Amino acid sequence: MVDNDVLKLLVELIKLCWSENVFIVFTHGLRTMEDQAEIYGKGRASYIYDGKQYGNPKANVVSKAMPGSSLHNYALALDFVTCDGLGKNVDWVVGPKWRHAAANAKELGFTWGGEWKPFIDYPHFQYDGGLSVSKIKQGKFPIFKSIPVRASPSQKPPVSNQQASNQIGVVKILVDVLKVREEAIFTAKVVKAVRKGQTYKTYEKKSGMYNVGGKQWVSVGAAYTKFTTT
Numbered sequence: 001m002v003d004n005d006v007l008k009l010l011v012e013l014i015k016l017c018w019s020e021n022v023f024i025v026f027t028h029g030l031r032t033m034e035d036q037a038e039i040y041g042k043g044r045a046s047y048i049y050d051g052k053q054y055g056n057p058k059a060n061v062v063s064k065a066m067p068g069s070s071l072h073n074y075a076l077a078l079d080f081v082t083c084d085g086l087g088k089n090v091d092w093v094v095g096p097k098w099r100h101a102a103a104n105a106k107e108l109g110f111t112w113g114g115e116w117k118p119f120i121d122y123p124h125f126q127y128d129g130g131l132s133v134s135k136i137k138q139g140k141f142p143i144f145k146s147i148p149v150r151a152s153p154s155q156k157p158p159v160s161n162q163q164a165s166n167q168i169g170v171v172k173i174l175v176d177v178l179k180v181r182e183e184a185i186f187t188a189k190v191v192k193a194v195r196k197g198q199t200y201k202t203y204e205k206k207s208g209m210y211n212v213g214g215k216q217w218v219s220v221g222a223a224y225t226k227f228t229t230t
């Protein structure tokens with residue numbers, strides 16, 4: 001759970017990342033003060049919050065933020081990981097996809113914990129609008145600007161003009177989840193999954209598969225897709 005304005009930005013972030021074949025999963029949003037006390041208590045012999053003992057010396061220290069000192073406590077922060085297009089295999093190691101997702105999040109006004117010093121928090125984004133935690137603690141709340149429109153479409157994945165003019169039609173996805181493969185081979189690497197009812201511009205038909213742009217192919221099978229010429 002996150003603030004409603006944050007949620008709108010997250011939807012936009014997912015769309016931006018999706019269009020670039022980067023897939024993200026959010027793992028944590030709002031944390032109550034008690035949740036935060038439990039996290040802060042990890043690795044500490046004793047920590048009392050609101051009269052209750054949260055110390056958990058057996059665990060490792062995971063946070064330096066006491067209740068009220070994390071933007072998670074105000075529904076303004078969330079944690080993420082990147083994953084494959086099917087949402088099954090998660091990238092636990094911080095790599096280029098993480099950085100790509102983080103760059104998109106920053107474009108939308110988020111601060112990325114991966115750039116904090118000295119306590120780097122790679123999975124963490126927050127929308128603080130330039131306010132410090134103490135200001136937010138005092139009751140100030142960030143002002144949400146309208147969702148920025150991308151200035152340079154060149155950042156989008158390369159779809160050549162030639163391909164755009166070579167459109168042969170559109171395919172509509174007929175099954176709940178359909179795998180998109182890297183090549184026109186049924187055993188080729190899956191790059192993402194698309195969902196029922198979505199339509200995609202189609203550029204080529206080859207070896208029983210439709211090309212839906214770049215290195216993205218879906219099955220021609222009548223049970224899976226419906227093709228219409230444009």
Ligand SMILES: [Zn+2]
Nearest residue numbers: 077078079124
């Ligand atoms: Zn976080």
